[in-house]
Amino acid sequence: MKKGLSTALFVLSFLSFHASAAPELIAKSTLEFGDFEETANVEIQGDIQEDVLRLAERGVAKEEADYFVINQVSEDTKKDLLVVSVTLYREHTTDTQKSIEARLG
Structure with missing residues (x-):
């Protein structure tokens, strides 16, 4: 029983360690x-009837970034496409942020 429980906990901790969160929408202002680094520009295409934010979130879900900014939204009515251009950013954590996060756990 103990071995099975410890194996299960090991697998869960391994899976949670490798899980990464999708980038979050952030206002350009x-x-x-903060200390942000631009990492990539991405153009996402989807159905013209789709919600802009949902299309953007789905388009950046697997990108290696912390945040994204929506730069432009356009439509191609001939092809029934919605085109969303986004920029991805990584945030560099300062020493102050690290100490606050350490205190909060």
Whole structure:
């Protein structure tokens, strides 16, 4: 029983360690108040009837970034396409942020 439980806990901890969160939408003005690095520009295409935010979130879900900004939204009515251009960013954590996060656990 103990061996099975410890194996299960090991597998769960391994899976949670490798799980990464999808980038989150951030306002472009917020970039002025932190240490952000632009990592990529992505153009996402989807059905013209689709929600812009859902299309953007789905399009960046597997990208290696912390945040994304929607730069432009356009439509191609001839092809019934919605085109969303986004920029991906990584946030560099400061020493102050690290100490606060350490205190909060």
